[in-house]
Amino acid sequence: MPNHIPASPVWLFDLDNTLHDASHAIFPAISANMNTYIARVLEDGVTPVTQARVDAARLGYWKRYGATLLGMMRHHGVCAADFLSQTHDLHDLRAMMRSETGLGRLLQRLPGRKILLTNAPRDYSTHVMRHLRLQRHFAHHIAIEQMHVHRQLRPKPSKLMLSRLLRRHGVAARDCILVEDTLVNLKSAKQLGLRTVWVTQYLRRNEASTLAQMRPRRLILPNYVDVKVKSVRQLPKRLQRLR
Template identity: 40%
Template sequence: MTAAARVWLFDLDNTLHDASPHIFPHIHRSMREYIERLLGVDAAEAARIRERYWTRYGTTLAGLMRHHGVDPHHFLAETHRFEDLPRMVVFDRALGTMLARLPGRKFVFSNAPTRYATAVLDIMGMRHRFDGVWTIERLRFEQKPSLAGFRRLLSRERLRPAQCVMVEDSAANLKSARRLGMKTVLIAREPRVPAWVDLRLQSVLDLPRHLGKL
């Protein structure tokens, strides 16, 4: 395969930017409070429910939809409110240079809602670097690691799995990508690498220097 024929599928949070310092704590707190209100439980029980659904289904929302009939649009709107999102987005400005150097088409493939994902990309000045942005609404709430979400993206963009490289901080999501026949890149500091991961990098910025390994 020529370099230009390769297609890159990038996760957003903790792949293209660092959501851990500010954004994830805010979202996790908002989700916990939503569950408290919804189910009438205390903070500790709501936190356990949030974590259990995330571990089992890939997102807290999936569990709430499945077991409690939650309206996904309401949930996403309530849990992704930010008073000052630009201050919360942590990223390296070298990301733009890296993406420009990377041959092939590029898509964002995220379980995040559209309004949030596009806002983050605009804050970073990166939206124009991508050929498309696939978010949980476009996936019809068949979020990663569900194979249905992957297949919807592939079908709509007319892509073959063998063309694609999934770049992601979640090993579970990469397992689905590999099952479909994609190459996989794990962004993580931990040295342990699952068998379905082709390449582990500490930073997405290192990607162009390791293309020969893919």
């Protein structure tokens, strides 16, 4: 079947490090909150919990399951709502944010519906979108709390969750475009037949050392990425390359 892009595609936009620079201050603060939370869970009252052990859990679960939360739920029985609430408890969120200007105009120029699809919790992502003043440009806002399949939490990069999302919104995979900074999420989407756009401008400050080590390889365009852009503001000029 020839490549095509419909006149009105459905866009799935990630939030953190796609629509704004979460690596500037927000991700470091969330990571610090996660460290505190994980250390408290790992504490057994006998052996001190080292930073290396906390880091191994936070990054190890993220690499293995796509989200630290899933590992904490599976291996330590934590409550998802409690984990999300405490790790995303950020004071003065507005002061921590960095973003480009003109994102609203950019979204208006893109044909088709836009859906926010984020592994972040609803309360946090709602506040971020409010500060960005982008809420009105999105037909739907799908946060991690809504990513359940068969009563199991299935955040990105779950292909099962993405398939359910497409069916629920009545859109064919080939008529959908995922805009993301995270390659593993783009890979899953491409395997389902979605178009994929990789946003790279905020990778330079990613706090995870594993990603920093992977940077040279990651910046080579993988075969499951249709378009690589530095900024989402470049999307209108790259539409033809998504056809």
